[in-house]
Amino acid sequence: MIVSVVSMPEGVVARTHVSEARERLAASRFLLVDIELPEETSPDEQPVAHQLGLEAEDLTWLGRESESVRAEFLGDSAAFVVPLVEEGQVAHVHVFVTERYLVTVHRGPIGAIKTLLARLPRERPADSVATLFLLLQEALETYRRSAVQALLEVEDLEDEMFQQRRPQQVYHLARLRRRAALLHHSLLPYVEATDETLTRRTMSGRFPEERQRLARSYQRAAKSVLTDIASLQDACRRAFVSYSSLVSGEQNGVINRLAIVSTIFLPLTFLTGFFGMNFTYMTDELESRAVFWLLAVGVQVIVLLIALYVLHRTRLWRKLRDDNGSDDR
Numbered sequence: 001m002i003v004s005v006v007s008m009p010e011g012v013v014a015r016t017h018v019s020e021a022r023e024r025l026a027a028s029r030f031l032l033v034d035i036e037l038p039e040e041t042s043p044d045e046q047p048v049a050h051q052l053g054l055e056a057e058d059l060t061w062l063g064r065e066s067e068s069v070r071a072e073f074l075g076d077s078a079a080f081v082v083p084l085v086e087e088g089q090v091a092h093v094h095v096f097v098t099e100r101y102l103v104t105v106h107r108g109p110i111g112a113i114k115t116l117l118a119r120l121p122r123e124r125p126a127d128s129v130a131t132l133f134l135l136l137q138e139a140l141e142t143y144r145r146s147a148v149q150a151l152l153e154v155e156d157l158e159d160e161m162f163q164q165r166r167p168q169q170v171y172h173l174a175r176l177r178r179r180a181a182l183l184h185h186s187l188l189p190y191v192e193a194t195d196e197t198l199t200r201r202t203m204s205g206r207f208p209e210e211r212q213r214l215a216r217s218y219q220r221a222a223k224s225v226l227t228d229i230a231s232l233q234d235a236c237r238r239a240f241v242s243y244s245s246l247v248s249g250e251q252n253g254v255i256n257r258l259a260i261v262s263t264i265f266l267p268l269t270f271l272t273g274f275f276g277m278n279f280t281y282m283t284d285e286l287e288s289r290a291v292f293w294l295l296a297v298g299v300q301v302i303v304l305l306i307a308l309y310v311l312h313r314t315r316l317w318r319k320l321r322d323d324n325g326s327d328d329r
Helices: 018-027 112-122 127-165 165-202 209-275 280-287 287-314 314-327
Strands: 002-006 012-016 031-037 070-074 077-086 089-097 101-107
Touching: 002 018, 002 070, 018 031, 031 112, 031 127, 070 165, 077 112, 077 127, 077 165, 089 127, 101 127, 112 209, 127 165, 127 209, 165 209, 165 314, 209 287, 209 314
Parallel strands: 031 101
Antiparallel strands: 002 012, 002 031, 070 077, 077 089, 089 101
């Protein structure tokens, strides 16, 4: 367990032991305590709330694995389980805030927490609630960055498809679509829970004006991030449609070529079958070599020239030529 205690509003970070963090939580008027739990916790280890001396609060969920999203006010305190994107995966930060301190608990290192700690000396939030909204905004930014990066990848991939279509592109698109679904399904329940909680809190009349402003700013940012994720989902669907259109266009080109070949060889096949019939006239009357070459070669050449002329004058030949020109480009 790694315990970081941040003296506020200076933003000075110090690594310490959990017992010292417990003492400072009981005495300090404005404190941020960040606890990084190991990926695997011993089953006989005491709960985080007990180690911090928060037994009076209902905090059995604090630091527990596989905890669902949470956003609720508990009198003068508030509890959150905040999802964020860490190295392409969704992680969760458990947050407990009062008027005097803010406690964050997570498993493994979280980049958003490090970014928040680096911002504190510049931002200098007025109290623990303002620090909480900074953390919530930073979590939203991880979703925004992930959605924007994936959206740029989709657009680049779509440009590559129009230059040269490859089967690997559809697999890449499928991964991006799964990422968009992961972002949406993990963020939407949390945004709905926080929106309901903050709206109920602001309507109670006991929420200061400055905190109402922070809450409204956070709600606007959350809706904007959801819009970015929706744009990513639309872009993935559009890219799949573009890929399908390219495949259909290539299939149409193949069908056109087969139609031309069939048009050319169908009369030749008819002549071959006709003169190959075993009738007396065919075997007795057409005996000279000149007649043989005239019928075997001359008639077929004439039919072939007529077929090519007809194809050249029709839209089918011009369409095939245009398709070949597009493939070369």
